[in-house]
Amino acid sequence: MNKPLAAVESCSTCPIRHRAVCARCDDDELEQLNQIKFYKTYSAGQTIAMRGDALDVVASVVGGTATLERGIEDGRTQLVGLLLPSDFIGRPGRDTLQYDVTAVTDVTLCCFYRKPFEKLLKEVPHVQERMLEMALDELDAARDWMLLLGRKTAREKIASFLMLIAKRTVHPDGRVLGDTSRIQLPISREAMANFLGLTIETVSRQFTGLRKDGVIELDGNRVVLVPDLETLLLESGDDSDGGPLI
Template sequence: MTIQSAPDLSLNCGDCPIRHRAVCARCESDELKRLEDMKTYRSYEAGQTVVWAGDEMDFVASVVSGIATLTQALEDGRTQMVGLLLPSDFVGRPGRSRAAYTVTATSDLLMCSFRRKPFELMLAETPSVAQRLLQMTLDELDAAREWMLLLGRKSAREKIASLLAIIARRDATLRLTSPQGRINFDLPLTREAMADYLGLTLETVSRQISALKRDGVIELEGKRHVTVPDFDELLAEAGDDSDGGALI
C-alpha cells in the first residue's frame, strides 16, 4: 500500500484522504465541525510505540497514513501480533479507558485523534457516527473470523497470497477503485513482520514470495513494490473465490 505523505495539519475533515471510509464517513457538515473542534493529529516514526497494552488511553483515532500493528504479550514475555491497522482503521475503544493491545507504528504513521470523553459524548448523541462505528466493528469481526481460517487451515503459500490480496483490496478501496485485472501496490510490511503476523518463519515467507514471483502470480520491484498481473489468479492462489470472501 502506498504510504501517503502527511497531510497539512490544518486539513479540513471534508478534504481528508480517508474521509469516505473512516468513522466520520456518514457525518453531515455540522457533525464534521464538531469533530474538527476535538481532533488533533498525532505522528509517529516507524518502530515507535503508540500505546502499551494496559496503559491509560485518553484518545481514540483513525489511521490517516502508514500502518501499525496490534500485539499482545503473555506472562512469560512471548508476544503475538494479533492485528494490523491500515489507513481508515479505528484505534481505541469508546467506553474503555485502557488499551487492550500494544499499538506500534510499523511505518511512519499519522493518526487523526479525538479526545475520548468528547468523542464518547458525540457517539451517544450522533446516530450516524454510532452506526458507522458499529459497521466498522462488524467488518472487523468478519475479518477476524476469516483470519482464524487463514491461520488454521491455509498453507504457507495461501497465507502469503491472502495477505497480499487483503492489502491490494484495501489499497484499491482507498483509491476508490476495484481490485481487478492488473494492479499495483506497495507492500507496507517487512518480510519479518509478515512472518510474525502469519505465524511463519522468515525463510518460509521469502521462499513463498519467490515462488509466487517465479510462477508469474506477482512481480516485484525492489522489496516492496508489488504488481499483480491478474488479481483473480492471486485470489485463486489464496484459496478465495472471485469476490475474496469476507476478507477486507
C-alpha cells in the first residue's frame, strides 16, 4: 500500500539515515547505534503504545504509517501527529509516553533502547543536533496545524491535508516517491476527521464537494487524483512558503 522506501538498506547501517542524521556519523558511531537498535513490525490497526506506557525505547519509522493521538475521557480524540517514514517516536529525557500510538498500515520501526540512546546523544553532538532540528521541524508543523485547526474551514482543512500528503510523498532525500497529482491517502476518513478536527461525515461531504467542483477526482477511497495542484493549493488557503511541513 504505502511504498516501502528503499530505506531499509541504508537503515541497516544507520536507521535514521534517511533524515540525514548519519551522513556525518563515522564507523564507530554507526557501530554504537547498531549495538542498541532492533527492528519491530506491527500490523495495520495494532496499538504500538498507549498513553502512560513506560518509554523504554525511542524509534524511527522505517515503513508504513502510524498516528499519534490524544483523547478526552468522553471519547473525543484528536490526532496530534501523523508518523510517516523518517519520523521519530518518543522523546529522550521522558520516561512515560504522552500519546497513543497506533499503526494504521503495517509499520516497521527501528527501535533504540532509550537509556543508551540518551547516552549516545550526550556523547555525539551532531546526533543531538539532528534531534533538535527534527523537534523544531515538528514544532513548526504543529504550529501550522494549529492555524488549520483554529481558523480554517472544513474545505480548506481537507485541501491542506491533501497538500500535506502530496508534499510528504516527496522523500526528504529528494527522491520522488510518487506523482503529486496522484495522492495515496495513508489513513481512513475517520483518521482524517480526527486529524482535522472534523467529523467523518463532514470529511466525506467535503470530498464530494471538491469532486463535484472538479478540483479532485476519486479513484476508490484511498486515491485522490488532482488535475491541477495549483487549484487545490488555492482551496487550502495556504500561505506556506514551502518550508518543511512535518
